[in-house]
Amino acid sequence: xxxxxxxxxxxxxxxxxxxxxxxxxxxxxxxxxxxxxxxxxxxxxxxxxxxxxxxxxxxxxxxxxxxxxxxxxxxxxxxxxxxxxxxxxxxxxxxxxxxxxxxxxxxxxxxxxxxxxxxxxxxxxxxxxxxxxxxxxxxxxxxxxxxxxxxxxxxxxxxxxxxxxxxxxxxxxxxxxxxxxxxxxxxxxxxxxxxxxxxxxxxxxxxxxxxxxxxxxxxxxxxxxxxxxxxxxxxxxxxxxxxxxxxxxxxxxxxxxxxxxxxxxxxxxxxxxxxxxxxxxxxxxxxxxxxxxxxxxxxxxxxxxxxxxxxxxxxxxxxxxxxxxxxxxxxxxxxxxxxxxxxxxxxxxxxxxxxxxxxxxxxxxxxxxxx
Amino acid sequence: xxxxxxxxxxxxxxxxxxxxxxxxxxxxxxxxxxxxxxxxxxxxxxxxxxxxxxxxxxxxxxxxxxxxxxxxxxxxxxxxxxxxxxxxxxxxxxxxxxxxxxxxxxxxxxxxxxxxxxxxxxxxxxxxxxxxxxxxxxxxxxxxxxxxxxxxxxxxxxxxxxxxxxxxxxxxxxxxxxxxxxxxxxxxxxxxxxxxxxxxxxxxxxxxxxxxxxxxxxxxxxxxxxxxxxxxxxxxxxxxxxxxxxxxxxxxxxxxxxxxxxxxxxxxxxxxxxxxxxxxxxxxxxxxxxxxxxxxxxxxxxxxxxxxxxxxxx
Numbered sequence: 286x287x288x289x290x291x292x293x294x295x296x297x298x299x300x301x302x303x304x305x306x307x308x309x310x311x312x313x314x315x316x317x318x319x320x321x322x323x324x325x326x327x328x329x330x331x332x333x334x335x336x337x338x339x340x341x342x343x344x345x346x347x348x349x350x351x352x353x354x355x356x357x358x359x360x361x362x363x364x365x366x367x368x369x370x371x372x373x374x375x376x377x378x379x380x381x382x383x384x385x386x387x388x389x390x391x392x393x394x395x396x397x398x399x400x401x402x403x404x405x406x407x408x409x410x411x412x413x414x415x416x417x418x419x420x421x422x423x424x425x426x427x428x429x430x431x432x433x434x435x436x437x438x439x440x441x442x443x444x445x446x447x448x449x450x451x452x453x454x455x456x457x458x459x460x461x462x463x464x465x466x467x468x469x470x471x472x473x474x475x476x477x478x479x480x481x482x483x484x485x486x487x488x489x490x491x492x493x494x495x496x497x498x499x500x501x502x503x504x505x506x507x508x509x510x511x512x513x514x515x516x517x518x519x520x521x522x523x524x525x526x527x528x529x530x531x532x533x534x535x536x537x538x539x540x541x542x543x544x545x546x547x548x549x550x551x552x553x554x555x556x557x558x559x560x561x562x563x564x565x566x567x568x569x570x571x572x573x574x575x576x577x578x579x580x581x582x583x584x585x586x587x588x589x590x591x592x593x594x595x596x597x598x599x600x601x602x603x604x605x606x607x608x609x610x611x612x613x614x615x616x617x618x619x620x621x622x623x624x625x626x627x628x629x630x631x632x633x634x635x636x637x638x639x640x641x642x643x644x645x646x647x648x649x650x651x652x653x654x655x656x
Numbered sequence: 657x658x659x660x661x662x663x664x665x666x667x668x669x670x671x672x673x674x675x676x677x678x679x680x681x682x683x684x685x686x687x688x689x690x691x692x693x694x695x696x697x698x699x700x701x702x703x704x705x706x707x708x709x710x711x712x713x714x715x716x717x718x719x720x721x722x723x724x725x726x727x728x729x730x731x732x733x734x735x736x737x738x739x740x741x742x743x744x745x746x747x748x749x750x751x752x753x754x755x756x757x758x759x760x761x762x763x764x765x766x767x768x769x770x771x772x773x774x775x776x777x778x779x780x781x782x783x784x785x786x787x788x789x790x791x792x793x794x795x796x797x798x799x800x801x802x803x804x805x806x807x808x809x810x811x812x813x814x815x816x817x818x819x820x821x822x823x824x825x826x827x828x829x830x831x832x833x834x835x836x837x838x839x840x841x842x843x844x845x846x847x848x849x850x851x852x853x854x855x856x857x858x859x860x861x862x863x864x865x866x867x868x869x870x871x872x873x874x875x876x877x878x879x880x881x882x883x884x885x886x887x888x889x890x891x892x893x894x895x896x897x898x899x900x901x902x903x904x905x906x907x908x909x910x911x912x913x914x915x916x917x918x919x920x921x922x923x924x925x926x927x928x929x930x931x932x933x934x935x936x937x938x939x940x941x942x943x944x945x946x947x948x949x950x951x952x953x954x955x956x957x958x959x960x961x962x963x964x965x966x967x968x969x970x
Contacts, residue, residue: 337862358868370859374881383877384867431863 286349288313288471289334289439294343296329296495303329305495307343311488316465316472320482321492322518327475328443330492334473335364335441347438358387363432364441367448369424371416371431378412381430402430405464422453429464442474446481458484479519483507491515510645513570513652522575522622528615528649529571531564538562540571540644542614550594550614552639560655561646569655570647575609575622577640583624584638592639596621601631612637703727703938710934726935730943734936736915736923743940745913746920750899751947753830753916757837758894764838765845765890770879772846773853774861775871784850790843798840799907806832806908829914836908837898844897845890852886853879888958896948917944 287310296304304326311317319327332338334345336357345353352360363384371380381402382395390398403409406426416424425445432440445461446454462485465472476482482489483503491498491506491514499511510516516524530541538557542550554561561569584591599618600611608623621637629635646655698715704722705713713720732742771777772784806827813826825831856879864874880887905916915923921944925937 332862335862335866337865357862357866362866364863364866366859366863368857368859370857370863372860372864372878372882374878383864383869387868387873431867 290346292344295341297341303495307497309490313471314469316485316487318482318486318489319475320479325492326495327492331441331443331475335362336360361438362441363435363437365428365432365445367444369428373416376413377427381434384435398434402434406430421449425457440470440472444476511654513647516572522620524572524574525619527571527617529569545613552592555590558656568649570649572645575620577643578621578637580623580627581636581638588640588642590641592641593636595634596637597634598631601629699938703935703942705935726939730936730940734924736920743920746915746917749914750917753833754898757834757898758891761838761841761845761894762890764842765849768846769849769853770875772850787843787846795903829909832908836904841894848886848890885958888955892951892955895951899948
């Protein structure tokens with residue numbers, strides 16, 4: 286039995302269904318990231334777990350106990366808010382101990398708990414300050430301290446890093462990951478940043494319009510997206526999703542990609558998924574991640590199925606660690622990821638290798654994966 | 657060449673226009689300020705003059721021999737109606753009426769604002785709309801109905817007095833005035849606090865809920881300590897309004913021991929016997945105006961800040 290179980294959870298505001306039947310599970314000590322674009326219902330889902338929003342249908346269980354009818358303070362959870370939500374009139378110590386004070390914990394125990402948390406988060410020197418005297422990163426730490434001090438069964442994070450600048454965000458991300466590793470707590474984390482989702486999670490739930498599009502480990506989500514939306518949303522730069530058609534040559538299937546002002550490319554698919562044969566002569570979406578489209582020297586040596594084609598390079602973007610080249614296939618801009626020192630010029634034609642082992646196919650009508 | 661010369665000419669013309677504009681603006685402002693301050697100046701100088709000097713001298717002239725006698729007389733000796741014990745008793749009457757009325761209406765306004773923004777219920781907007789409506793009711797129109805209500809309450813008080821032995825303050829003129837001012841102040845105080853709390857981050861309330869704070873604990877520990885600016889605005893506004901109120905005061909406590917300052921001042925000035933003692937009248941008027949002035953000076957720096965905070969929603 287999983288530690289956190291959400292069963293058929295529905296949430297309606299009047300006639301509008303915000304969450305349309307969510308089923309998610311998380312093992313003890315797991316790190317669940319709810320990711321999706323704004324308005325997908327991920328924050329609402331987190332609020333229902335916290336008890337700040339009532340649910341219409343379904344059940345939420347933590348450690349085998351249904352909690353969906355309990356008051357937020359009785360659920361044994363702690364929450365870190367996007368704006369940190371530090372009480373401006375209290376000192377850092379007051380903020381951290383407010384919850385204990387409300388629960389009637391004696392003053393000396395509160396002090397002990399504050400000191401312990403301050404040590405873990407290295408905020409001991411800030412305890413007597415007011416939140417307005419802290420920097421963004423320090424506020425973030427205090428907000429985490431307020432959650433940590435409760436020692437709850439479940440931690441809830443609502444986009445905790447989105448108010449920080451880029452560099453600090455990376456630092457805090459690592460810090461949260463370290464905190465999770467050392468304390469072994471169970472965390473549910475909401476973000477719209479797919480990199481945060483990939484780096485932090487043990488399980489990801491990709492959400493759209495109040496539904497879970499795919500639920501799995503980061504690797505599953507990244508390598509085996511269930512549909513077009515997940516494929517497009519996860520990964521940066523995004524997966525290339527190229528309109529294509531399927532033909533047969535002999536008994537093998539091939540993918541045909543249109544090029545601008547030149548004859549189409551035909552890529553033989555040695556390991557085509559079984560469902561693909563039904564799409565002969567029909568339009569499909571051919572998905573290939575930028576790192577699976579690279580210069581032949583940079584291609585994975587042990588990949589079994591590599592096809593090379595000459596492509597016209599329109600734009601070259603040197604990013605330092607990699608070089609991105611943009612070409613045009615099937616009427617769409619397609620990004621290839623090359624080694625940093627790849628010798629490539631815009632306006633020229635260059636051979637690029639498709640790693641077809643990693644290629645995925647989607648039905649443009651249903652947007653679901655062809656397996 | 658002309659292309660170069662033109663901007664230079666415009667620039668010098670610009671400076672002249674700017675100067676003229678400045679002179680006109682500051683001149684007008686000074687004139688208005690003068691108009692505004694003139695009556696205050698006359699009141700102030702007159703209150704320090706002797707009657708001889710007032711009758712024979714210039715109204716605007718400074719007192720030749722400044723004397724505090726008019727102030728002392730106004731405070732302790734002047735006649736209000738038939739009793740000649742000064743206005744000090746009525747000053748305390750006003751304080752006894754204003755302080756509870758201001759505090760109760762402000763606290764109720766804060767509570768209303770808290771509920772209307774952070775614990776929204778079905779119809780909250782309608783309730784707020786109706787409370788706003790209360791701000792626009794002309795007080796003249798409620799004088800008679802309210803008098804009837806207060807009369808009934810007073811009779812109930814007498815019944816209580818006879819049966820239980822205490823009237824619980826029902827029927828007492830000061831209590832009546834506090835009640836009336838609280839009722840008619842709630843519309844404004846709710847408006848102030850609701851607009852302030854509308855911009856108050858809701859996540860703080862959520863965080864407090866997760867921390868296990870109750871409805872009133874959140875109000876007392878989170879909302880109120882962060883409401884200083886709007887609290888001061890509301891107190892100043894309510895204090896000024898209730899202290900200066902003459903209509904309700906004269907209608908519901910116009911005679912008798914509970915008469916507030918404003919009515920007493922009117923009776924001092926309107927006396928029809930003997931010489932009109934302008935210096936005493938002016939001193940009494942100054943005393944009557946002093947508390948609102950003090951409240952503003954003490955809390956004024958929050959006033960501008962608070963008005964902004966309440967008015968401009970983030």
